[in-house]
Amino acid sequence: MKNDEIRYILPQLQIGGILEVVEIPKVAGTDRSKNYQLLSFHDSRCRAFVLENLYTTMVRIYQRIDEERARRAGILKKATRTDVKKDLQRYLSPGEYRGYIQWKAIEERLLGQIMKVDKSVMLLRDI
Numbered sequence: 001m002k003n004d005e006i007r008y009i010l011p012q013l014q015i016g017g018i019l020e021v022v023e024i025p026k027v028a029g030t031d032r033s034k035n036y037q038l039l040s041f042h043d044s045r046c047r048a049f050v051l052e053n054l055y056t057t058m059v060r061i062y063q064r065i066d067e068e069r070a071r072r073a074g075i076l077k078k079a080t081r082t083d084v085k086k087d088l089q090r091y092l093s094p095g096e097y098r099g100y101i102q103w104k105a106i107e108e109r110l111l112g113q114i115m116k117v118d119k120s121v122m123l124l125r126d127i
Helices: 003-015 043-071 073-079 094-126
Strands: 019-025 035-041
Touching: 003 019, 035 043, 043 073, 043 094, 073 094
Parallel strands: none
Antiparallel strands: 019 035
16 A cells, blocks of 8 residues: 555544554654654454445345345336246236346346345354
8 A cells, every 4th residue: 555545544444443543653752753653453353344344245136136126116026926837938018028027037146146245244243
Protein backbone atom coordinates (compact mmCIF):
# COMPACT_ATOMS: atom_id res chain seq x y z
CA MET A 1 0.00 0.00 0.00
CA LYS A 2 1.07 3.55 -0.60
CA ASN A 3 1.83 5.87 2.30
CA ASP A 4 -1.18 8.07 1.50
CA GLU A 5 -3.50 5.06 1.70
CA ILE A 6 -1.96 3.95 4.97
CA ARG A 7 -2.30 7.44 6.48
CA TYR A 8 -5.97 7.39 5.55
CA ILE A 9 -6.71 3.90 6.91
CA LEU A 10 -4.70 3.93 10.17
CA PRO A 11 -6.83 6.51 12.01
CA GLN A 12 -10.01 4.68 11.00
CA LEU A 13 -8.64 1.43 12.40
CA GLN A 14 -7.60 3.22 15.58
CA ILE A 15 -11.04 4.76 16.05
CA GLY A 16 -12.61 1.34 15.56
CA GLY A 17 -10.43 -0.08 18.30
CA ILE A 18 -8.87 -2.60 15.97
CA LEU A 19 -5.37 -1.14 15.83
CA GLU A 20 -3.13 0.56 18.36
CA VAL A 21 -0.16 2.69 17.35
CA VAL A 22 2.67 3.63 19.68
CA GLU A 23 5.27 6.13 18.49
CA ILE A 24 8.84 5.87 19.78
CA PRO A 25 11.21 8.71 18.84
CA LYS A 26 14.47 7.82 17.09
CA VAL A 27 16.08 11.08 18.11
CA ALA A 28 15.18 13.83 20.54
CA GLY A 29 12.85 16.38 19.03
CA THR A 30 9.30 16.76 17.79
CA ASP A 31 9.77 15.66 14.20
CA ARG A 32 7.18 12.89 13.72
CA SER A 33 8.83 11.63 10.54
CA LYS A 34 11.76 10.42 12.63
CA ASN A 35 9.72 8.17 14.88
CA TYR A 36 9.28 4.43 14.97
CA GLN A 37 5.67 3.32 14.91
CA LEU A 38 4.81 0.10 16.67
CA LEU A 39 1.51 -1.38 15.56
CA SER A 40 -0.55 -3.96 17.39
CA PHE A 41 -4.01 -5.25 16.66
CA HIS A 42 -6.75 -7.02 18.58
CA ASP A 43 -7.55 -10.34 16.96
CA SER A 44 -10.98 -10.72 18.57
CA ARG A 45 -12.05 -7.20 17.58
CA CYS A 46 -10.88 -7.76 13.99
CA ARG A 47 -12.79 -11.01 13.78
CA ALA A 48 -15.95 -9.41 15.25
CA PHE A 49 -15.66 -6.49 12.81
CA VAL A 50 -15.32 -8.77 9.77
CA LEU A 51 -18.13 -11.05 10.98
CA GLU A 52 -20.43 -8.07 11.43
CA ASN A 53 -19.72 -6.96 7.86
CA LEU A 54 -20.30 -10.48 6.54
CA TYR A 55 -23.65 -10.75 8.33
CA THR A 56 -24.65 -7.35 6.93
CA THR A 57 -23.73 -8.58 3.46
CA MET A 58 -25.88 -11.69 3.88
CA VAL A 59 -28.85 -9.60 4.99
CA ARG A 60 -28.48 -7.35 1.96
CA ILE A 61 -28.32 -10.33 -0.40
CA TYR A 62 -31.50 -11.76 1.14
CA GLN A 63 -33.16 -8.36 0.74
CA ARG A 64 -32.14 -8.32 -2.91
CA ILE A 65 -33.66 -11.77 -3.42
CA ASP A 66 -36.92 -10.56 -1.87
CA GLU A 67 -36.94 -7.47 -4.11
CA GLU A 68 -36.32 -9.50 -7.24
CA ARG A 69 -39.03 -11.95 -6.20
CA ALA A 70 -41.47 -9.07 -5.64
CA ARG A 71 -40.66 -7.63 -9.09
CA ARG A 72 -41.54 -10.92 -10.76
CA ALA A 73 -44.37 -11.92 -8.42
CA GLY A 74 -46.89 -12.36 -11.22
CA ILE A 75 -44.68 -14.60 -13.30
CA LEU A 76 -43.58 -16.64 -10.28
CA LYS A 77 -47.14 -17.08 -9.07
CA LYS A 78 -48.16 -18.37 -12.46
CA ALA A 79 -45.06 -20.58 -12.81
CA THR A 80 -45.60 -22.28 -9.43
CA ARG A 81 -49.10 -23.49 -10.28
CA THR A 82 -49.20 -27.27 -10.55
CA ASP A 83 -50.66 -27.33 -14.06
CA VAL A 84 -48.07 -24.84 -15.37
CA LYS A 85 -45.07 -26.47 -13.65
CA LYS A 86 -45.28 -29.47 -15.94
CA ASP A 87 -44.62 -27.49 -19.14
CA LEU A 88 -43.53 -23.90 -18.54
CA GLN A 89 -42.83 -23.08 -22.19
CA ARG A 90 -46.29 -24.15 -23.21
CA TYR A 91 -48.26 -22.23 -20.59
CA LEU A 92 -46.12 -19.09 -20.23
CA SER A 93 -45.86 -16.46 -22.93
CA PRO A 94 -42.36 -15.95 -24.42
CA GLY A 95 -41.87 -12.78 -22.36
CA GLU A 96 -43.01 -14.48 -19.16
CA TYR A 97 -40.80 -17.48 -19.85
CA ARG A 98 -37.80 -15.20 -20.48
CA GLY A 99 -38.54 -13.37 -17.22
CA TYR A 100 -38.79 -16.67 -15.37
CA ILE A 101 -35.46 -17.87 -16.77
CA GLN A 102 -33.86 -14.54 -15.82
CA TRP A 103 -35.26 -14.89 -12.31
CA LYS A 104 -33.79 -18.37 -11.97
CA ALA A 105 -30.36 -17.12 -13.12
CA ILE A 106 -30.46 -14.18 -10.68
CA GLU A 107 -31.61 -16.40 -7.83
CA GLU A 108 -28.85 -18.91 -8.54
CA ARG A 109 -26.16 -16.21 -8.54
CA LEU A 110 -27.42 -14.60 -5.35
CA LEU A 111 -27.70 -17.93 -3.54
CA GLY A 112 -24.16 -18.73 -4.69
CA GLN A 113 -23.01 -15.45 -3.13
CA ILE A 114 -24.77 -16.35 0.11
CA MET A 115 -22.99 -19.70 0.13
CA LYS A 116 -19.61 -17.97 -0.30
CA VAL A 117 -20.31 -15.49 2.49
CA ASP A 118 -21.62 -18.28 4.71
CA LYS A 119 -18.42 -20.24 4.13
CA SER A 120 -16.38 -17.21 5.21
CA VAL A 121 -18.53 -16.83 8.32
CA MET A 122 -18.03 -20.50 9.13
CA LEU A 123 -14.25 -20.17 8.81
CA LEU A 124 -14.09 -17.06 11.00
CA ARG A 125 -16.38 -18.43 13.69
CA ASP A 126 -14.72 -21.82 13.99
CA ILE A 127 -11.10 -20.68 14.04
